[in-house]
Amino acid sequence: MSVPTIKHLRAFVVRGGGADYHDQGGGHWIDDHIATPMARYPEYRQSRQSFGINVLGTLVVELEASDGTTGFAVTTGGEPAAYIVEKHLARFVEGAKLTDIEKIWDQMYFATQYYGRKGLVVNALSGVDLALWDLLGKWRREPVHHLLGGAVRPELQFYATSSRPDLSKKLGFIGGKMPLHHGPAEGEEGLQKNIAELAEMRARVGSDFWLMFDCWMSLELNYAIKLAQRAHEHGLKWIEEALSPDDYWGYAELKKQAPRGMLVTTGEHEATRWGFRMLLEMDCCDIIQPDVGWCGGMTELIKISALADARGALVIPHGSSVYSYHFVITRHNSPFAEFLMMAPKADEVVPMFNPLLLDEPVPVQGRLGVGALDKPGFGVRLNPACTLHRPYTH
Incomplete structure (x- = not known):
């Protein structure tokens, strides 16, 4: 042929x-007083859009x-x-x-x-x-997962990222990852608020449901260690992206200092096999979290995953909808996937890249069968109702 x-x-x-997905209207949980590197400035603390996350x-x-x-x-x-x-x-x-x-x-x-x-x-x-x-x-x-070697399990399991892990549990997810709302600039009071929120969620979801903190690059090492130690009392499964993605040395120390049994995860804002080689060889984390739309695409994610597999590290891609689903279902060292709850109140499951993609599969009771991924390519279409602008030609 x-x-x-x-x-x-x-x-x-x-x-x-x-x-x-940060390009949302007002009142969305994803833009509500979430700790960021810019939270040291009070005027940029309440909203991530205020400093341009969606520009x-x-x-x-x-x-x-x-x-x-x-x-x-x-x-x-x-x-x-x-x-x-x-x-x-x-x-x-x-x-x-x-x-x-x-x-x-x-x-x-x-x-x-x-x-x-x-x-x-x-x-x-x-x-x-x-x-x-x-x-x-x-x-x-053929679907992309066929091109990658085929599924190694009949379905995907998901944890949910949102402000309401208690609602995620009711919707069938295996765990809930919360945005950290208060950073170092808010001092001991902010730290206590973070722990109080975790304690409240633990009381709501019980002892067996995973709870995690997404710190979105907002902490410094001592604060991250203190947060991890206090959160351990409430069964925090992992602390994610606590430090700047360039601070490999800080991550290595955080992994050493984290309470026994708590995982350190990062990599959402890392790129290419060389960046992830640093994380793995310096023993910076237990789980790497490349975003297939940011790390170099599928071609590079294959190489990144192979590096992790050789070192016994898990690869749980950052939420990227079908682009990561087709990969995760083909890899033994990617046993579950992330789902970003894009409903403004995190109270229902809606397609992650809504409204841009049509036929975008979503988990039902926290699971997605491989049959939902069996359309050619990635199996999605562009929504003709969305206005595309081509600013440049060649």
Whole structure:
């Protein structure tokens, strides 16, 4: 069979939800006094949108092959990422065979290395890579998880990230991860409030339900150690992304100091095999949490996971909807998945990337059977009701 080439690459921007799930309206739990690195400034403490967490919006990368097959993917990065995709990355994609995914990744990464390596550039690269996997799956008429080697279990289990773990338990999830609401700048009073919230949730959900804290890079080492020690009394399963993603030394010390049985997790804002190699070789954490839309795409997540598997570390990708589901169900060292509760009050299960994707599967009673992932590619469609803007062409 003759392999088609990639004829067109197009990059679009869309606002209002989608992959940039922080781009929400007012009154949403995801923007309510959550500890951040900017919380040291009182004027930026109440709302993450106040310091610009939602300024970029969602990036949509669309590919069209010479035989008419199309594929797409979404990630964050918005207009700046669209510029990088159209003006730089397109040259490595258009004209290539749609099976040349490894070569395309290598060329995109090393061509941008002088101004990239992490962050926005790797987000853009990740979007292109995921679109390539979607295109390949649609051309072969197979779901992406088949291309990755096939499912190793019949269903996915999920924990939920939200402000209301008690509601998540009622909805069938295996655990609940809470945003940490008070950071070091709020002193001992804030620390006590964090512990009180955990204690209240533990009383609501009982002793067997997982509870975790998502600290979103907001702490310094001593505060993180103190928080972990006090939270241990209330059965905290793990403390997540407590420090700056560049502070490998701090994470290594936190892992040493954490109470026995409590897990240290991080990696949501890490990128590429080299960044995760640092986390693993320096023994920074028990679980790595790459986001497939930010770490380098599916092509790179495969390599990251192999590094972790060799060291006996778990890989629990940061919530990225179908893009991580297809991966998690194929890996023994990814035994469960994250689901972000995107209902404003965290009281119902709605699609994570709503309203941008159609046919986006969601867990039922905290579980998702492999059959829900059996459509070609990633199995989702763009919602035609969402307005896509193409700010640049090439």
